[in-house]
Amino acid sequence: xxxxxxxxxxxxAAALGAALLMPVTAPAAAAGEPAVNCTSAKAGLAGKLxxxxxxxxxxxxxxxAVGLYERTTRTTCTLRATGxxxxxxxxxxxxxxxxxxxxxxxxxxxxxxxxxxxxxxxTRSDNSATSRLWKQLGLKKIKGFLAAAGMTKTMPGAGxxxxxxxxxxxxxxxxxxxxxxxxxxxxxxxxxxxxxxMGQVVSSQRWGTPAxxxxxxxxxxxxxxxxxxxxxxxxxxLGTFEGAGHxxxxxxxxxxxxTMDYGVTTIQNVAEAIHKDLVPKASAxxxxxxxxxxxxxxxxxxxxxxQEPGRG
Numbered sequence: 001x002x003x004x005x006x007x008x009x010x011x012x013a014a015a016l017g018a019a020l021l022m023p024v025t026a027p028a029a030a031a032g033e034p035a036v037n038c039t040s041a042k043a044g045l046a047g048k049l050x051x052x053x054x055x056x057x058x059x060x061x062x063x064x065a066v067g068l069y070e071r072t073t074r075t076t077c078t079l080r081a082t083g084x085x086x087x088x089x090x091x092x093x094x095x096x097x098x099x100x101x102x103x104x105x106x107x108x109x110x111x112x113x114x115x116x117x118x119x120x121x122x123t124r125s126d127n128s129a130t131s132r133l134w135k136q137l138g139l140k141k142i143k144g145f146l147a148a149a150g151m152t153k154t155m156p157g158a159g160x161x162x163x164x165x166x167x168x169x170x171x172x173x174x175x176x177x178x179x180x181x182x183x184x185x186x187x188x189x190x191x192x193x194x195x196x197x198m199g200q201v202v203s204s205q206r207w208g209t210p211a212x213x214x215x216x217x218x219x220x221x222x223x224x225x226x227x228x229x230x231x232x233x234x235x236x237x238l239g240t241f242e243g244a245g246h247x248x249x250x251x252x253x254x255x256x257x258x259t260m261d262y263g264v265t266t267i268q269n270v271a272e273a274i275h276k277d278l279v280p281k282a283s284a285x286x287x288x289x290x291x292x293x294x295x296x297x298x299x300x301x302x303x304x305x306x307q308e309p310g311r312g
Contacts, residue, residue, distance in 0.1 A: 088224030208237025235263025
């Protein structure tokens with residue numbers, strides 16, 4: 001080997017050695033794509049979450065918005081937090097919160113009929129029950145609650161189409177924070193009732209953010225799914241989780257999914273990464289199977305004809 005070759009070989013070996021010692025970073029977002037942003041009071045957690053959430057989305061098509069907040073470690077992660085999406089059935093949590101907020105203002109309990117309707121709306125995602133409550137409340141009260149809750153960018157669907165309410169991660173996370181901690185908007189009894197119903201959602205609809213949740217935390221969830229001519233399937237999941245020193249909430253909103261199942265898988269990949277990082281070495285719950293009866297697609301949006309301006 002001549003001296004020139006020896007020097008080149010030594011330089012190459014040094015470069016390879018340096019490369020092996022370089023820290024592993026999260027996959028870079030595509031040009032022009034927003035990146036996951038995380039902060040935490042716990043050393044190293046923000047970087048790990050950013051890396052793992054980014055990796056979970058690396059090969060997924062469609063648009064995804066993510067929100068995470070964990071009270072114990074003051075951890076926050078966001079992606080497209082202010083982007084607006086058709087709510088589908090996730091708005092049912094807002095409908096329930098509005099009803100309870102209004103009842104508190106008038107110092108009354110829910111009627112027997114309201115109890116039956118709210119249980120059907122949340123635990124079975126019943127659309128008829130939602131439509132009755134939406135009509136009973138009216139846009140004035142719904143907008144009143146949104147203002148009181150600080151959900152300033154949420155726009156209720158017009159013409160009775162509650163599933164076309166425009167929502168975003170920031171406002172949904174505000175709502176989940178209200179449900180899971182004392183505040184002046186919702187009473188403790190109201191919060192307990194909401195969590196009770198979200199904890200009793202039928203098994204076929206407990207997919208999404210609960211995927212990978214530790215078996216020792218309580219799980220409260222509400223999902224939404226809706227197909228339209230533009231942006232394909234919208235598939236969303238809201239979840240809160242508490243137990244063994246952990247207290248966190250996750251919102252994942254998606255659109256441009258080719259099928260409902262594709263959107264569900266995307267959400268569950270993100271959720272599993274989050275649960276694993278927040279509660280490492282914990283046994284996880286099994287994935288839930290997506291329902292094959294996405295009835296919201298036929299009730300919460302105009303059935304035929306022109307779509308509403310600005311929707312979709």
